[in-house]
Amino acid sequence: MHVPDGFINAPVSVAAGVVAAAAVAVSLRGARRELDERTAPLAGLVAAFIFAVQMLNFPVAAGTSGHLLGGALAAILVGPYTGVLCVSVVLLMQGILFADGGLTALGVNVTVMGVVTVVVAYAIFRGLLGLLPPTRRSVTAAAFTGALLSVPAAAAVFTLVYAIGGTTDVPIGKVFTAMVGVHVLIGIGEALITAATVGAVIAVRPDLVHGARGLASPLKLRVDGALVDVPAAAAAPLAAGAGSTKKVWVTGLVTALVLAGFVSFYASANPDGLEKVAADKGIDQKVEEHAAANSPLADYSVKDVDDARLSGGLAGVIGVGVTVVAGTGIFWAVRRRRTEDLTATSASTSVSAG
Known part of the structure; x- marks a missing residue:
């Protein structure tokens, strides 16, 4: 659903850019509360994984x-x-490096594909x-439903934007x-993948899923044939290995590289939903050439x-690499800012108490 240049007029594109910038600013502050030393690198990986799967x-x-x-x-x-930040990073990389999604339409794309789908x-x-039993199966079912409905919602918002500034x-x-x-129909695919x-x-690793926090079961040991809860003091060293995210990170990165570098070759060559509707209904009559059309990676292929x-395959691998580096850098910076804020708050509290 990447909106190209020329679909939306300049005033509405600027307005959408303001909305997108405000959403990113709010998300940068909100992400400080969500990111910690484990999830910061995983957030960059999530952005890279989304980039890879969007090629399929x-x-x-x-x-x-x-596509997803x-x-x-x-x-x-x-x-x-x-x-919101993950999707924004992906859209920025796609627009600048791969000429996918107009640069003047970046605000529209972030608003529609990032903000609307997330919200x-x-x-x-x-x-x-809140209605289902607190189980892992409920998390998966809720994820399926949320993903399914988010896609037509984004399509509806795009139509509203086009009605105003087409x-x-x-x-x-x-x-x-x-x-x-x-x-x-695309939402069904989105739901299955999600x-x-x-x-x-x-x-x-249920502890790494933000939406599944609070569902972790206490550690148990088998004693005389029966399962008993492990005391908290004893559970800590047993759970110490759960703190490492290296295995998950490596597995996720390898998966993204394989999807983008190999599986993407077998993706459907048919136009996506927006492209098809645009051609059928005539809303692409004033589409403009992308400013990065001559990029060495334009159209997800390496020039020459x-x-x-x-x-x-090379374009996909480069895209995953650039996205994971850019995303991880941004999220580590956000995480570091949170640490600095907490340190400053702690110091201020200590001075006041003294």
Whole structure:
């Protein structure tokens, strides 16, 4: 659903940019409360994973494909504020390096693909968890539902933005019907990917899933054939190994590299939901060439590499690498700022007490 340059007029693009900038600013402050020494590097990994999976377009209808938006997945894994930042990092890398999503439309894309998907998905997710039993299965089911509904919600908001600032005079009712209809189907794919990923992480490290916090079971030992709770003092050393995220991080990074570097070659070549609706309904009549169209990585291929498989694979690997480095750097900086704030607060409290 990457909106290109020329779909939305300048005033509305600027307004969307202001909304997106405000959302990112709020998210930077909110992410300080969500990130710690374990989740900061994982947030960069989540951004890289979303980048990789977005390269895997899957067929959803005749001549149409879809791909992960990622807002629901990021919000549930690392928190809603950090989730907005994850998607924003991905969109920025895609726009600058790969000419995917217009630079003048970056605010629209962050608002629609980042803010809307995160807010809708996480609100539904938390609401369902309040009604369902506090189990890991409930987390996975709530993740599925939140992800499913977040995609048509994003399509509806795009249609609203186009109704206000679209550059082509087309029947908005028909655009709305087409956009929401095809993105309901794409939402099913989004839900399956999100639920599968969240379920996989919960199975090995539920403590690393932001949306599953509070569901961890106490450690147990088998004594004379019966399972008994481990006392807190004894449980601490047993759980010490759970503090390391290295294995999860390496596994996730390797998975992202394989998906982007190899599996992406087999992705559907059909236009995605927005591209298909734009062509069918005529909202792409004033689309503009991307400012980074001559980038060495434009269209997810490496310039001057003739072999399509190798070119696309190298572009995917580079994209994952750049995204994980940029994302991890940003999230570590946010985490460090939180530490500095806590230190300053502690020092101030000590001085006052003295």
